[in-house]
Amino acid sequence: MRVLLDLVTIIAVAAGALFIMAGTVGLLRFPDSLSRLHALTKADNLGLGLIVLGLLPQSQSLSAMLKLVAIWLLAQLAGATVTQLVARAIRRDGQPV
């Protein structure tokens, strides 16, 4: 059982790290602000989400698990809001090339 849980952790955390890497590659490669914003959200949503998922089996208690999920949900809310605010700022002032 222990081994199985550890395996879940390793797979999910590695996948999360991969998505964070994908986000970074997007930031480095994409030509304009809006597409960079798009790349950034991948790291937020899936990267952090998968890492949280991977850490859940390592939690000692139910409350620790709930706290991890709460962190992910809060990060989602923040990510959604920030993306909107930044995208609006970009659109309002024209796309810098």
Next chain:
Amino acid sequence: MIAAHVFDAALAVLVLGVAIWTVTAGPAFAAVIGFVAYGLLLALVWVRIAAVDVALTEAAVGSGVTGALLISAAARLRPTEQRAAAEQPGPALRFAAAALAVLVAAGLAALVLFPAEPAPTLAPAAAAHLQALDVGNPVTAVLLAYRSLDTLLEKVVLLLALMGVWSLAPDRFWGGAPKLWPGGQRGGELTLLARLLPPIGIVIGVYILWVGAVAPGGAFQSGAILAAMWLLVMIAGLQKAPEIGQWRLRLILVAGPAVFLAVGLAGFALPNGFLSYPEEYAKPLIIAVEVVLTLSIAAILGLLVAGPPESERQR
């Protein structure tokens, strides 16, 4: 253990890199964003050197009120930026400053590399008080019992800073309300966030305060979180900033230091001196002081960001 070393090395390089960016970046806004990022990284450093209480404070203050204060200031000062930046100091002054900075840094580095042996510590002295206080978090115990005088004076400093900010208002605005950044973007997602987040933030603030008795957390961190939530509501325009002439507001501002001082003075009469707690009531008294302190800290930090009053007093 190797992974931890790699992490530390990467973190140190990143902290220094972002600090260099903050000091050398061209536009002021870029430097401010660098500084916000720098604060976030410092929180990671504090976790690595076993000071999670400080990490929490850095996270709460650095990514909350400090970020808001600096970003709005950079936006407001933008029109003046180029002219001020033109006054570059001459090469002689730059060289002298660089030499001085290197000298100071080298001296401090020498202190780090060749420290006093054995390392001086007050941990045993602080630990001796922990049992009597029934407070599990040593940092909270130091802040509110062992070195409580520092904490009391620090509250007074916060109040003085707020009075300094208020005193910058023109005479006709005295007693009026600060304005939080008119002219910016409003509505939509900002309103949604300002409705959704504060209830959650208040719960988390109370949690951080409560857990502070036994684990990292406490009045400062909680106060900074609550201040950020209050500011969010005011920035979104859901609630106006309060008029600084209101006596109720002023009562909240001074309540923290006043209750702390009252408990401290009571120490003369009951146990054995200023700022000492009677042993059987130590924990409830500390928690009561912390609750009031949290409210005062939240109000003071929020008003410090809001700035001096910019409208005439109603009535």
Next chain:
Amino acid sequence: MTAATLFGLCGAALVGLGLFGTIVHPQPLRKILAFNVLGSGVFLLFGVIARRGAAAAMGGDPVPQAMVITGIVVAFSATALAIALLLRLSSISGSATLSTDTSARPDGSGGGR
């Protein structure tokens, strides 16, 4: 090298960096930022002293840690006061410069400060 030594050296470098920025930057806002970098370097050195003083089953000496916590909050309040002064200066004079001369001096002879 232990983590404490590494971050102690990092703190020393930050103090030097912040000091340099505080002296050479002509813009007051940048001076405030650099001063905060200096301050955080000092806090970091305190943290390293705390880490070395680990005793009595604690990860670090709680006394310097508590001082850093009050220090962070005081540094914030000082920053807020400085920024309020700066904004007032710019709203009165229309410029945010510490030079006593009203015209900017690009020749680098420095302003009165």
Next chain:
Amino acid sequence: MAEFLTAAAAFVLAMVALGLVRILRGPANADRMMAAQLLGSGGIAALLLLAVGTETPAAVDAALTLALLAAFAAVAFASSVPRSGAGERDATDR
């Protein structure tokens, strides 16, 4: 397991550092705002991995605080920058 999680934290930090280099340079202030966002989520991930990897459970509370305040800088940015200033490029940029 602890070793793996700490290594993952180091990896996340390195990725964040790379991304940071790109967006701090701008050219628009909106790009720089993304830096705060990137570091917010990356920092949370690194803190959570460290909390389990190095057995400092209280670091989760620091991550919770960061997650709560993650949007705050962007809110200050969007609401304090007057019209036509947010996406504007810097004249002083190199």
